[in-house]
Amino acid sequence: MVNRIRQTMSRTYRVFATDDLPLEEGMFHLQGEESRHLSRVLRVRVGNAVEVLDGRGTIFRTEVVGVNGRVVVLKNLESVQVAKPRVAFDLGVSLPKGGGMDDIVRQLTELGVSFISPLFSEHGDVANVEHRAEAKMGKWSRISSEACKQSGNPWAPVIREPRSFDRWLRELPAGGVRLIGCLGANAVSVSSVSKSFATDIAFAIGPEGGFSEVEKAIAEDAGFVPVCLGPHTMKVGTAAICALAVACEKFGV
Amino acid sequence: MVNRIRQTMSRTYRVFATDDLPLEEGMFHLQGEESRHLSRVLRVRVGNAVEVLDGRGTIFRTEVVGVNGRVVVLKNLESVQVAKPRVAFDLGVSLPKGGGMDDIVRQLTELGVSFISPLFSEHGDVANVEHRAEAKMGKWSRISSEACKQSGNPWAPVIREPRSFDRWLRELPAGGVRLIGCLGANAVSVSSVSKSFATDIAFAIGPEGGFSEVEKAIAEDAGFVPVCLGPHTMKVGTAAICALAVACEKFGV
Incomplete structure (x- = not known):
């Protein structure tokens, strides 16, 4: 699974989830800088794949389901927990x-x-x-x-x-x-x-x-x-x- | 010899000799940017050690013998030829x-x-x-x-x-x-x-x-x-x- 994710890296958008970005009913509601960057600079559209990283080993594979002004809504498809590096x-x-x-x-x-x-x-x-x-x-x-x-x-x-x-x-x-x-x-x-x-x-x-x-x-x-x-x-x-x-x-x- | 030079690196000033910096009668006459940097920024004084590198393996160990306005004069003490890297x-x-x-x-x-x-x-x-x-x-x-x-x-x-x-x-x-x-x-x-x-x-x-x-x-x-x-x-x-x-x-x- 991790390998498949890594293979597609160059075409995958990523965001970093801080503690105040909760996963609510399988959805992330991005606001602020992350949202602005995705929608205005990277111009994501409904259906694009986005990975959400929490910095503690979890990668949420999501899909854009809404781009509404200042909010980008991501639907979580699956979560992968990557093991901490051995060393x-x-x-x-x-x-x-x-x-x-x-x-x-x-x-x-x-x-x-x-x-x-x-x-x-x-x-x-x-x-x-x-x-x-x-x-x-x-x-x-x-x-x-x-x-x-x-x-x-x-x-x-x-x-x-x-x-x-x-x-x-x-x-x-x-x-x-x-x-x-x-x-x-x-x-x-x-x-x-x-x-x-x-x-x-x-x-x-x-x-x-x-x-x-x-x-x-x-x-x-x-x-x-x-x-x-x-x-x-x-x-x-x-x-x-x-x-x-x-x-x-x-x-x- | 090379080892000794390397040991003292952190206290040694260095300049880079371009092709238009000839060694004349055992002296380098630095002008322009290299001279200004040595005299105004690094504030070298007569007696300071300066290494002149030619980028082709030669290190000239010199001593400042004159700081006159825009010209710094270096006296060559010895030249060391460092072998090209093996690989x-x-x-x-x-x-x-x-x-x-x-x-x-x-x-x-x-x-x-x-x-x-x-x-x-x-x-x-x-x-x-x-x-x-x-x-x-x-x-x-x-x-x-x-x-x-x-x-x-x-x-x-x-x-x-x-x-x-x-x-x-x-x-x-x-x-x-x-x-x-x-x-x-x-x-x-x-x-x-x-x-x-x-x-x-x-x-x-x-x-x-x-x-x-x-x-x-x-x-x-x-x-x-x-x-x-x-x-x-x-x-x-x-x-x-x-x-x-x-x-x-x-x-x-």
């Missing part, structure tokens, strides 16, 4: 300058990350983020929902509030694989890390200036393995997406 | 809408790609690119030089003119590994592709709507193996960077 990836990403985190949230969501943990780090540049954390969190949540819709990812990631490296560490489950991106001589390739059946993989990505010596020592004490993502100094966003891609290929397949 | 990766990337290719060029350069081949594809959206190809090429070249400076990649990629899928195929060297990103049921993981000692790896990334049936048939005839980069429909840029990251880990290490 949960938690990306601890040093906050880049300005809006740099936005694209990172989008790309990590497209790949199917489970947790995004924006980190304050000593060599990072996070002036003025702390007091704007709430606005940022709202924006990241919207970007992540959009990315779920675009990519068909039925499991929206948990986006944690920005936090320090050591606070992040304290919340990681015990027994998982822990990797930290490094350019140092002691870093190994991800391929050469022992294959593990752990279901929790944490991957720390530092700022362009690298993690500080104190942060590296904390990571080492917490069992993080230094891994190399290539010979060059990547931007935080490039490093984060590469880290997740390579880790998925190694541990998630 | 050449050629990413055939379906042109995304608008300026979407800009970030792709930047991220692929940070990772060390050898060839970037923007592709016109049947399901792609390339209105108005063909007649603006020259302007686009100039912009991509500048973005790639910036990414070399930022990341310390001494080998700038060759960026091909946008072309059709079948024209790209005709220019690929024989005997290399050829992969094409797919969501179909016949796609395998990159990990499961046979390890190869080939030194040319081509990776085709289609538009969000996927390659057309005709393009897929051409690719199959040309020996492309369909590989899966995850269960979701990634945007072109996310797919391209993931493809290169995973291929580098598999074939480049």
Whole structure:
């Protein structure tokens, strides 16, 4: 069933159901932005197929039964519950300058990350983020929902509030694989890390200036393995997406 | 030597030498934008270390010996020739809408790609690119030089003119590994592709709507193996960077 849905993705419209979009007598009544986008921009018509994602694994396959001004009415045909990914990836990403985190949230969501943990780090540049954390969190949540819709990812990631490296560490489950991106001589390739059946993989990505010596020592004490993502100094966003891609290929397949 | 240079990257200023920046009697005389950026934005002073990259593998380790208005004078201390990467990766990337290719060029350069081949594809959206190809090429070249400076990649990629899928195929060297990103049921993981000692790896990334049936048939005839980069429909840029990251880990290490 999931396969059939995925096969038809490129022709399927998708919307993201927030908690205030109830399924009432087998119908969704879309209003506001989602409705406007479907009717005015995508110009859906009665009979078009629309998938409704709830971000918690459920895909409602629906059909448009009414487009009335500002309301689009969808009839639910069937619900599919997609299992949670077997492996949960938690990306601890040093906050880049300005809006740099936005694209990172989008790309990590497209790949199917489970947790995004924006980190304050000593060599990072996070002036003025702390007091704007709430606005940022709202924006990241919207970007992540959009990315779920675009990519068909039925499991929206948990986006944690920005936090320090050591606070992040304290919340990681015990027994998982822990990797930290490094350019140092002691870093190994991800391929050469022992294959593990752990279901929790944490991957720390530092700022362009690298993690500080104190942060590296904390990571080492917490069992993080230094891994190399290539010979060059990547931007935080490039490093984060590469880290997740390579880790998925190694541990998630 | 290269290792030592890489260790100090985060504190090293870099400039990109174009063909009209000659090394005269052991000195570079920087003018224009590179000079203005170094002196006004980065505020280099006499004695600061600056690396000059030529994009063809040479790193000149220099020292600032003069900052005079619009000219910065660098004294060459030593030149290091970094070997060309053993494996050449050629990413055939379906042109995304608008300026979407800009970030792709930047991220692929940070990772060390050898060839970037923007592709016109049947399901792609390339209105108005063909007649603006020259302007686009100039912009991509500048973005790639910036990414070399930022990341310390001494080998700038060759960026091909946008072309059709079948024209790209005709220019690929024989005997290399050829992969094409797919969501179909016949796609395998990159990990499961046979390890190869080939030194040319081509990776085709289609538009969000996927390659057309005709393009897929051409690719199959040309020996492309369909590989899966995850269960979701990634945007072109996310797919391209993931493809290169995973291929580098598999074939480049």
